Amino acid sequence: MSTSSNALRDVTSVDDFLNVAATETVPLFEPLSFEFLLEYDVFAPASRGRTRVHQPPDLFRGFLHCYHEDVYGTRPVTRELQHGLVWYYCRLDKPPSRDTVDRFLTDPEHVIDDVFDRLVKQAADGGLFDSTYSVGSAHVEAIQHNNAASWNYDPTAEEYYYGFGCTIVSTGVKIPIAAEFTQTKQADQETAMRVTRDALAVDTPIWMLGDSAYDILEWHDYLLAAGIVPIAPYNPRNTDDPKDTKYRVEDRIKEHSEDVQLKQSVLEETYNNRTGVERTNDAVNDCGLGRERSRGRVHARTEVFLALCLRIVVAITNYERGNKPGCEKL
Known part of the structure; x- marks a missing residue:
């Protein structure tokens, strides 16, 4: 010193x-x-x-x-x-x-993934999680000189951007608990399953919420087998013979269980909490997500996880100081 x-x-x-x-x-x-x-x-x-x-x-x-x-x-x-x-x-x-x-x-x-995981565990040990997990994707803009990035379409913003993507699972007060750096904003099925498994390795929620991109049979069956209720809007474009249902889980429960019933009103009320992942994305954006100024994929990925780590550190620090852990700054 x-x-x-x-x-x-x-x-x-x-x-x-x-x-x-x-x-x-x-x-x-x-x-x-x-x-x-x-x-x-x-x-x-x-x-x-x-x-x-x-x-x-x-x-x-x-x-x-x-x-x-x-x-x-x-x-x-x-x-x-x-x-x-x-x-x-x-x-x-x-x-x-x-x-x-x-x-x-x-x-x-x-090792940056493991650094992130250690901070997530500290947030979990501090009681900052709740019983609902939400999964979603964010776009990560990059400088034009980063040749590892590419042009992508963000359907939420309805515009193209140059950069990468990041799939995030969040819970509680805007806490990211699992993440995957991707080449594009839209995660593929393999990424969706991997980030879901990572999230469940930390703790087991009651609900897992995703948008229609998570209308994936494997995702639903994996969560149901773990005792978790997955809620993702049914996407009729996934089949030539669409079912008369709003959420995929309704069909999965009907097919595999005669004893379990879930009212659609309960599913809708719970699914409204999915905005939590959007708020988490905004909070992580405040910590630097999407402001990558480095060249190459390695540096961009490290910067994304540093932003994720900062979000957790800010939440834990606010909580320990008696402030609202959901605040995006100290």
Whole structure:
């Protein structure tokens, strides 16, 4: 850790120090420990070469600060972390170089999912989940110079965009609990099943809500077998002989169980809660989702998961401070 004299070299008065120390991102680092990042082999010191100057937990704090302050991209992040005491209260020993910032977006490629999962578990342990899960997709815009991205159509916004997609399962107070980075906004069946399994690995809800894109027999049967009620609008375009039903689950229950009955009014009332995933997407957008400024798929994916992680950290921090965990900022 730097000495006080080094840390305060850019501060000209006590007022300046207090203003910086009172910055709203400081509480982000209080309720959670990010030291578990040191457990990953990808961050282990190299047997040869330069010693790692900046520790992964400190760089992670630096990115959380920047994303909370709407600072994205390797150059802007590097500039932000050059400011007096910003790097200090992120617990960095000194301002990182752009190469260091760039490398930190590359190193976690294979572990960022696990980092996200650990934070999700802490949210679950804190009681921030409820009995309803919702799944939906968000578009992730990218810079034109990112050759790994492509043009996609967003049916919700009814417009084309250049970038990627992200499928998110959410619950409770805008908490993302499972996610999958995709090439396009619309998830395929394999992605839908994978993100559903990931969500159920955390906890078991009563309801699982999806739009008509989740009118998938495998998805419904998998959830029903797990004791969960899936609700997705029936899509008559999936068959040449459409059924007279509004939700696919009505047909699945009728086909497989004579004892279970669900009123359509109950299904409709419950399905109205699916707007929760849209609110979660908006909250994660506030944390940087869809503002990728990096080149390549690896950096874009890491930035998406950093935004997801920040959303969970903000919710946990607000909860621990006695504030509403659904608030999108501290």
